[in-house]
Amino acid sequence: MGRGLRAVLSDGPVWALGAMSGTSLDGVDAAMIRTDGTTIEAFGETRYRPYSGAEREVLRAALGHWSGPEVGRATEVVETAHAELLTRFDGAELVGFHGQTVAHDPRGRGTLQLGDGHVLSELLALPVVWDFRSTDVGMGGEGAPLAPFFHFACARWLGARAPVAFLNLGGVGNLTWADPRFDAPEAEGACLAFDTGPANAPVNDLMQARRGLGHDADGVLAAEGEADAGVVTRLLREPYFRRMPPKSLDRDSFAWLPDAVESLSDADAAATLTACAAACVAEAMAHCPTPPAQLLVAGGGRLNPTLMAMIAAMVECEVAAVEEVGLNGDMLEAQAFAHLAVRVARGMPTSGPSTTGVAAAIGGGTVSLPGVPA
Ligand SMILES: Nc1ncnc2c1ncn2[C@@H]1O[C@H](COP(=O)(O)OP(=O)(O)OP(=O)(O)O)[C@@H](O)[C@H]1O
Ligand SMILES: CC(=O)N[C@H]1[C@@H]2OC[C@@H](O2)[C@@H](O)[C@@H]1O[C@H](C)C(=O)O
Structure with missing residues (x-):
């Protein structure tokens, strides 16, 4: 064959x-x-x-x-x-x-x-x-997020015995709460997943517009500024944050956000958008069915110490890059689509009611x- x-x-x-x-x-x-x-x-x-x-x-x-x-x-x-x-x-x-x-x-x-x-x-x-x-x-x-069934496999791979949470900080953020004591990710109660909110994309766009740079390297600019709490509060008042998960976002779902920091200095604007990303994560943690022991962070945002410090200050559980448990935070999504490809090819589900809100688990x-x- x-x-x-x-x-x-x-x-x-x-x-x-x-x-x-x-x-x-x-x-x-x-x-x-x-x-x-x-x-x-x-x-x-x-x-x-x-x-x-x-x-x-x-x-x-x-x-x-x-x-x-x-x-x-x-x-x-x-x-x-x-x-x-x-x-x-x-x-x-x-x-x-x-x-x-x-x-x-x-x-x-x-x-x-x-x-x-x-x-x-x-x-x-x-x-x-x-x-x-x-x-x-x-x-x-x-239609998103789809990585959760892979995150469930990762929780099993790392031998977790209690629920863990995976946070991806890409352009948009997404969170998976997974309980590895279940046999399969599609089992009722095994996973809960959704997009947390804007993560790196607004900061990247700001850096591009103001400095001609792709991103705020190591969060240095954000660390120099002061976040505008009014903008963060306005974001969290969006109906999206009242919706129960599952729920997903487009990259530019909150189109007013760049304008809201327009009058701020470069540093204050970067600090505000970084604080927005962190506040969305803190808001998201409240949806976890039980508090996870650890929040394991993947995606480029985990390399931004300013963002990571803000998240750690806002959530109750320990926050760690996925490298601390032996995973590769740059490649977790690519690995997810390799794993999901095998599931699709074999007729196994790739999403379910608690990850995308679809009526029944489907591939x-x-x-x-x-x-x-x-
Ligand atoms: N050293 C760093 N300091 C600050 N930010 C960083 C650093 N390294 C990466 N990033 C951020 O992470 C981003 C890349 O993240 P990642 O590759 O996880 O996103 P993505 O996979 O494109 O997004 P998504 O998960 O939303 O599809 C960069 O564009 C930048 O904003
Ligand atoms: C529609 C879409 O491409 N969404 C992405 C995006 O990037 C992060 C977040 O928003 C997540 O919902 C998703 O990607 C990951 C890989 C997912 O589907 O799990």
Whole structure:
């Protein structure tokens, strides 16, 4: 049996390659993991391919668009970057390709991740699982977050005996509370997940606009400023924070936020937007069914000491980067889509009522096989 087909048809562990282009628009992460879709057996090679400044501008121009020339140009950037990166890996049997979200409106127009998995499948001569979010949205779910069923597998992998919380601080933040004492992530009560609020994206946009920089490196600028409590309070008064989870956000869901810091100095604006991200996390913790022993943080925001200190000051439990328990905080999302690809290929669910709000646990995603026309 061909390697690719074994990954789809057998039920044993396989090497899966996952790729994620996140809402921060910084680049593509890719990672191998050996899994049967339930149990993580090993973590493998990882690689990163940053977007150039010009590529990032093409992606940024497509944000909020559902079709048109901006989307066409951004799709080309996404496909080229993934082709460059994924052809450098050896030994993968299956690929999970998330693509680039440019628009997400689950209760309205749907969700859009750029990049055609069929093209990638032909190029890599491997089965590619892609378009992970559409089915969930089509069935009434939020379409996000999808990493939670992988976080549940991580909680089991690290041998946790009590509920743990995973926080991803990307462009947007998302939280998973997972109880590893359950057998499966879709079991009622095993997971609760949702987007916490804006995380790095507003700070990145501020740095781009005011300083021509991609982000506030090490939170240095935010540390020099003073947060405007009025802006933080206004954000937390948004109806989103009253909604019970599951719930998800678009990258730029709170479009008024940049204007609210317009009159502040660079440092005060950075401090305010960083405090907003931290306050959203603190607000989110109140939704955990039971207090987790630890808040394990992944995503680029964990490398921002100012943001991490603000979060630690606002929440009750211990806050630690996922590296402290042996995971890779830069690659957790790429690994998630490798794990989820195996689940999709094998007909296992990737989301459920407590992670996306979908009516019943379902497996989203399209499987493209090389040599089989789209
Ligand atoms: N040393 C650092 N200091 C401050 N911020 C940092 C640092 N390193 C990374 N970041 C932030 O993390 C971001 C990248 O995070 P990450 O790669 O987790 O996001 P993403 O995967 O694109 O987003 P999402 O999870 O929302 O899809 C950068 O754009 C930057 O804002
Ligand atoms: C629609 C979309 O792409 N959402 C992303 C985004 O980035 C973080 C947060 O918002 C999360 O909901 C999701 O990504 C992660 C990987 C997820 O689905 O779990």
